[in-house]
Amino acid sequence: MTRRVLRTLLPAAALVWTAAVGPAAAAVPLPIDAPLCGPAELERLDGLQADLDAKAAAGEAGRAQYWYVDPRACRLSVAVLRGAEDAHTEGFVGAALAASALPAPTSLTEVDEPVDRRIARVPAPAQRGARAAGTLHGGSAIYSGTSGLVYECTSGLNNYRPGTTTTAGHCADAATTWYDARGNRIGAVTDWRYPGTDWAVITPVAGWSLPNDVLGSTVPVARFGKASLGEAVCGRGATSGTRCGSVTAVNVTVNYPDGLVKGLVRSSQSGGEGDSGGPVYDGGTGLGLISGGASSGSPTFFQPLTF
Structure with missing residues (x-):
């Protein structure tokens, strides 16, 4: 069994390694309307992704950043931090390659930066005449406190669950009560999940208006x-x-x-x-x-x- 690695430089300067176990596969771009994988190939790739998920949940992903099934190219794509050579990363990539076979190869991409959550740690904004409540639009800045260093996140979609707003689950993991930029208490987190998935529901205190915008x-x-x-x-x-x-x-x-x-x-x-x-x-x-x-x-x- 042989493995051939092909390298293609993308416009964004990310290095793509298309690795296949078995006969060499041509690393050529596919048009957006290329045929999708057949059911058997998709089932196999979904199973491979689930296997990698299990290894990662056990702390064995190393510096692998993300992975997904690409149904247009009919392959599993894995992004790894450039230069990572620790045992866990090598083992994770090896597992992805070993399970791969035509017509569903594994595509490896080296990325220059790690991915991370987009929560911020910032000084609390100066309070500007706090009031009991007001109007909270989707996409508004929200803060975990009103003094010192606080977490900053963003309010999400209003009324996905009627009468509530939303934000990321890792924001709820950081704090359960959230305020607007004027220091008004918006409300408390009443449901959330992180990690595994990444969502949170905030139920506002009385008086807040939550427009669908x-x-x-x-x-x-x-x-x-x-x-x-x-x-x-x-x-x-x-x-x-x-x-x-x-x-x-x-x-x-x-x-x-x-x-x-x-x-x-x-x-x-x-x-x-x-x-x-x-x-x-x-x-x-x-x-x-x-x-x-x-x-x-x-x-x-x-x-x-x-x-």
Whole structure:
């Protein structure tokens, strides 16, 4: 059994290693409308991804950053931090390659930056005439306190669960009570999950108005849906404002430093610390909540609306 590794330099300067066990496979780009995998190939690849998820949950992923099934190329894609040569990373990559066989090879990508959650640690904003309550738009900055150093995240989609707002689960893991930029208490986290998935629900105190909208957009968020490959999306973060891109992968497993998160969506939109929990949408359809990404801004990973 032989293994041949082909290297292709992408415009974003990420090095792609397409590795196949068995006869050599041509590393050529596929058109967006290329045929999808057949059911048997997809089932096999999904099983391989589940095996890698189990290894990662046991702390054996090393510096592997994320992985997902690419149905258009009919392969499993694994992103690894460039230069990582520790035993866990080598073992994880070896497991992915050993299980791979044509027509479903494993594609390895070296990335220059680790992915992480997009929560920020900042000085509390100066209070500006706090009031009992007000209007909380999707995409607003929210803070874990009113003095000293606090966590900053972003409010997500309002009324996904009626009468509540949302944010990232890792924000709820950091703090259970959240405030707006004026020091008004918004409310408390009443349901959340992290790691594994990455979402949280905040139930506001009496008096808050939760419009079905997102800052920076004039289109009301009137419905909720599921993101699809190639779909144009925008996201709103407290730090980055509105950033747009397209969906490049679904059902992605991300190996954050403090926990594994499965089922995320990868998009080409950029972002930064403080954007965690912000809404991702396509026109008037809410699609998810910003979870994390590369420190340089792209890619971004978001939690779909599955809670």
